[in-house]
Amino acid sequence: MTTPPTTRADLLESWHEHLAHGRRLSPHTVRAYGTTAARLLDATGAADWASIAALDARSLREHLATRRLAGIGNVSAARELSAIRGFIAFAKTQAGDTANTLPRMRGPRIKRGLPRPVTPDDAVNLAALVADDAQQAWIGARDRAVLLLMYGAGLRIAEALSLTGADLPLGETLRVTGKGSKQRVVPLLPIVRQAVDAYAAACPWPLARDQALFRGAKGGPLAQGMVQKAAARARIVLGLPATATPHALRHSFATHLLGNGADLRSLQELLGHASLGSTQIYTQVDAASLLETYRRAHPRS
Structure with a gap:
């Protein structure tokens, strides 16, 4: 010792x-x-x-x-x-204490509620700080791209991580397969496309069409927990509440669009939510109208 x-x-x-x-x-x-x-x-x-x-x-x-x-x-x-x-x-x-027993203490009870939306600036700052805080530049670019896909396009974290090299290069829209294998088309803001492009250019692993777009440090598919941990560290520094999780960015996406005039049908289509009624209602929203609604309503557009 x-x-x-x-x-x-x-x-x-x-x-x-x-x-x-x-x-x-x-x-x-x-x-x-x-x-x-x-x-x-x-x-x-x-x-x-x-x-x-x-x-x-x-x-x-x-x-x-x-x-x-x-x-x-x-x-x-x-x-x-x-x-x-x-x-x-x-x-x-x-000190060489082999017993390694810690004082028994109960922490404060933290109320768990629904995710609360963060402000547009906080959402972007969270993604930026995650990038700055990463051990390697390409990992920071990766995590920023994932978080901006969640806030800027309303993707679930699993949907973002299911993207493959075949989705590159990104255009103005992206076809996403969500829950129940339901597909939807989401518009992409320039800031989101630029973030994904920056990650793809910096990634040290070949991004084959049939392999995961977002990679872990050793080249395998990126696990959700790595993004969640990075966001958790960043939100502490920014003084954001514990509810400011990656999934809350998707919640913020919905809240901000709705608050800025997006109609519910367009919003449900963008989020890929199942409808209690017929899903045919969503097919009536044409792509051009959806893109215009998104650009007009999203606070970062």
Whole structure:
């Protein structure tokens, strides 16, 4: 076992190294977790790995209670508790605590509701920050393209990830196969086409017509969880609510179009929602009318 650091700066530096290189977290997350650890050290007076590892539930409750009095909400408190648990777990390994048991604490109850729409600027900023925060430029371009397909075209995340190389190059519209194998045609804004083009140009893997368009770091099809994690890190930095998930971007797409004058029939066609009545109603919306409705109503057009 290595000699434990003896200064506050050494403790925090080791924690930063673990987060950045051991867990490969984003710089923004590393900074946030580092700030949480620094606050814990200041509040408890813990000065080495052993004293951090020995912190009990009572000490942590007192610290978190002080944080709640400072005005943080349930989501922030839950995030802070998670960071503290990780810091204590790391301290236990550094102190040679083989039991590795953590203080038992229940986090705040977070109400789960329907996805709330984010503003147009927040949607675009979320996609931009995900791109800036990525470990590699092409991965950032990939995640930005996926998120803009969800907000700019109303795609489900599974629909975006089901696209193949055969869908390139993108035009003004895209044929999407949704739930129940139902196909629909969605218009594409220039910002969406440009984002996908930028990803395709940067992707290090050949984008064959019969293979997934969006690739993981090792070349396989991109998993939904990777996009969700990237968006989760970015929304923390932007101060967006926990409901600002990738799927909420699709919800925002619908809400913003409806609020800007899109009619329900066109909106249902764009989203690929099943109708309680006859689906023939959607065939009456011709492509030209649909494209004009989309361009007139979407706040980023």
